[in-house]
Amino acid sequence: MELAEGPVLRECFGKAPMKLIISNVSGVPIYEQLKDQIKSAILSGEISEGEALPSLRTLAKELRISVLTVTRAYTELEQEGFVKNVQGRGCFALGRGSELMREQLLRNVEEGLEAAVSAARIAGLTDDELRGMLDILLEEDNG
Amino acid sequence: MDNILDVRGLEKEYPGFCLRDVSFSLPEGYIMGFIGPNGAGKTTTIKLILNMIERGGGSVKILGLDNIEAEETVKEQLGAVFDTCYFPSKWNCGDVERAMALFYKRWDRARFFDYLREFGIDRGKKVGELSRGMQMKLMLSCAFSHEARLLILDEPTYGLDPVSRDELLDILAGYIENGQRSVLFSTHITSDLERAADYITYIKDGAIFYTGAKDEFEDMYRKVKGGPEDLTGELERKLLGLRRYSNGFEALIRTQDLRNSRLLTEPATIDDIIVFTSREDESYE
Numbered sequence: 001m002e003l004a005e006g007p008v009l010r011e012c013f014g015k016a017p018m019k020l021i022i023s024n025v026s027g028v029p030i031y032e033q034l035k036d037q038i039k040s041a042i043l044s045g046e047i048s049e050g051e052a053l054p055s056l057r058t059l060a061k062e063l064r065i066s067v068l069t070v071t072r073a074y075t076e077l078e079q080e081g082f083v084k085n086v087q088g089r090g091c092f093a094l095g096r097g098s099e100l101m102r103e104q105l106l107r108n109v110e111e112g113l114e115a116a117v118s119a120a121r122i123a124g125l126t127d128d129e130l131r132g133m134l135d136i137l138l139e140e141d142n143g
Numbered sequence: 144m145d146n147i148l149d150v151r152g153l154e155k156e157y158p159g160f161c162l163r164d165v166s167f168s169l170p171e172g173y174i175m176g177f178i179g180p181n182g183a184g185k186t187t188t189i190k191l192i193l194n195m196i197e198r199g200g201g202s203v204k205i206l207g208l209d210n211i212e213a214e215e216t217v218k219e220q221l222g223a224v225f226d227t228c229y230f231p232s233k234w235n236c237g238d239v240e241r242a243m244a245l246f247y248k249r250w251d252r253a254r255f256f257d258y259l260r261e262f263g264i265d266r267g268k269k270v271g272e273l274s275r276g277m278q279m280k281l282m283l284s285c286a287f288s289h290e291a292r293l294l295i296l297d298e299p300t301y302g303l304d305p306v307s308r309d310e311l312l313d314i315l316a317g318y319i320e321n322g323q324r325s326v327l328f329s330t331h332i333t334s335d336l337e338r339a340a341d342y343i344t345y346i347k348d349g350a351i352f353y354t355g356a357k358d359e360f361e362d363m364y365r366k367v368k369g370g371p372e373d374l375t376g377e378l379e380r381k382l383l384g385l386r387r388y389s390n391g392f393e394a395l396i397r398t399q400d401l402r403n404s405r406l407l408t409e410p411a412t413i414d415d416i417i418v419f420t421s422r423e424d425e426s427y428e
Contacts, residue, residue, distance in 0.1 A: 024338075027410065029358075057172075061316040066341040067173060068356055 017054075018046055022063055030065055034073040042082050042093050043105065049095035053083060056091070080104070145207075147171050147293050147325040148192070152201035155187055160349060162187055165201070167344045167354040169293075172322035174315060176336035176357065177329040178413065179346040180421050185329045188346065189297050192327075193223060205293060219248060222286020226298040228278040232271025236264065239281065247289035258284035276307030283314060294318065294326045300335055308332070312339050333413040343413065352420065357413075364411040365401055366419075368393045373405055384419030395419035 018041045022033055041047045053059075056074060060067040074091050077083045081100025085091050094101065120130045146168040153165040162184045169175045179185050190196045192203050194210050203210040205217045230239050236259060244250045259266055262280040264273065273281060279299055286294055294315075300308045315326050316339060330336065336343065336357065344354040353360055367382070370391045379385065382394035395411060411419075 030338075031358075057320045057322055061320050064312065064316060065338050066357060067319070068341045069358065072358070 020059075020063065022065060031069050031073040031076070034070065035077055038073070038077060039080075039082055039104075042101070043096070043108075045096070047093045049093060051093045053091040053093065145171050146204075147206060148327060149204040149207075150188070150192065150201070151204075153188065153191055153198065153203065154200035155191060155196070156199055157187075160184070160187075162191075162199070162349045165346065165349075165351055167351060169325050169327060169342065171325060172319055173341040174319055174326045174328060174339055175342040175344060176333070176340035176413075177327055177344050177346070178331075178333060178336070178417060179352075180417065183346045184349045185346055186297055189295055189327075189329060192295060193221070219289065220292045222283075222289070222291030222294045224279060224282040224286065224294070224296040224299045226301040228270055228273075228282065230270045230281070232269065234270050235268060236266045236270075236281070239270065239285065243285050243289070250289050252288075255284055255288035258287055275302050276304065276310070279303065279307070279311065280314075283311075287318070292324050294324070296326065296328045298329055298331070300330055300332050308335060315339065333417070336413060345417070347420065360416070361411065361413065363398060364395050364416055364419075365398050366393065366409040366411045366415055367396050367401070368407040368409075369405065384422035386422070
């Protein structure tokens with residue numbers, strides 16, 4: 001087993017399979033669409049750590065897309081730290097704790113905050129007013 | 144990764160037609176679309192692979208064996224489907240089964256009848272009474288029942304309705320799923336290939352124009368459109384298959400040559416690439 005310190009591999013039973021939908025007219029390459037959907041399923045926790053992704057060839061067959069397209073999506077997801085491909089065993093989701101994924105999550109937070117800051121500038125809010133709003137939102141969320 | 148099919152420097156001459164240095168390979172576990180205009184050499188290449196005509200030069204290796212020197216072994220591994228059914232129209236499915244059993248060492252009778260059931264083919268009917276879609280499925284059943292590892296289809300979707308074409312693509316995707324079998328698939332209906340094919344080999348005027356991954360093939364070109372004033376001499380030299388009309392133009396361009404942002408650009412479909420690259424030749428005449 002190569003995954004000594006890696007995630008625990010397990011099959012997930014009794015759980016609804018993740019949703020994967022491919023559009024042929026969106027203009028977004030199919031491998032990108034696949035990547036984006038798998039990424040958000042991992043980030044949202046819909047796929048949990050160590051859970052097996054559908055086998056490459058099964059997925060290609062079911063979505064009726066090229067095996068090479070799925071291979072490309074899985075390879076890039078591995079490079080970005082979302083999954084681990086284990087030769088002969090399949091492709092497994094990494095936990096949200098993995099460093100690369102942590103970075104991705106932090107980037108999402110930063111982007112959201114940046115958007116809030118620029119919206120606040122347009123609305124003419126002071127820094128304190130903006131902080132106040134954030135505090136209220138945090139309180140509501142914690143409550 | 145091993146190649147199931149390896150074609151190297153294939154040559155064949157007919158009066159007025161010549162196949163020149165045709166080389167491509169198909170790895171184990173993938174679907175390759177074989178495309179090109181009529182008369183480009185698709186069927187000639189397929190017949191040479193199946194050793195149905197004498198080759199002028201080059202080599203064809205199937206699972207590492209020469210298709211002529213080791214013809215018997217090679218043919219055990221090969222299944223072929225053509226646009227028209229090759230069984231006599233008066234035969235029924237039982238006759239087909241008995242004939243196939245004579246040819247193939249690994250023929251599996253029970254499996255053949257399982258496929259007929261799965262594909263909904265009426266065993267009692269004569270070949271000539273089956274619809275085109277059913278005849279295609281009968282040929283596929285034969286290929287699947289002797290464990291063919293390479294399936295060669297010449298225009299299998301010709302004359303098929305959309306429902307049967309859809310079923311065929313499903314069957315092919317299932318066929319290669321275990322990663323040990325491959326499909327070479329010639330067709331004019333390139334929408335069949337847009338999703339299902341992993342590789343594309345494009346043959347034009349008896350020579351290979353492109354062979355490789357399908358996604359790269361589609362990425363190589365873009366379709367551009369613009370107004371009459373956008374068409375500078377410098378740009379025109381980079382365009383393929385240019386079509387001018389009084390209010391503008393459209394053409395194909397290599398993605399790497401794409402600079403001018405004023406042009407409307409669209410992804411090129413497989414059909415676009417065939418049409419524009421073929422138009423290119425006509426403009427020289």
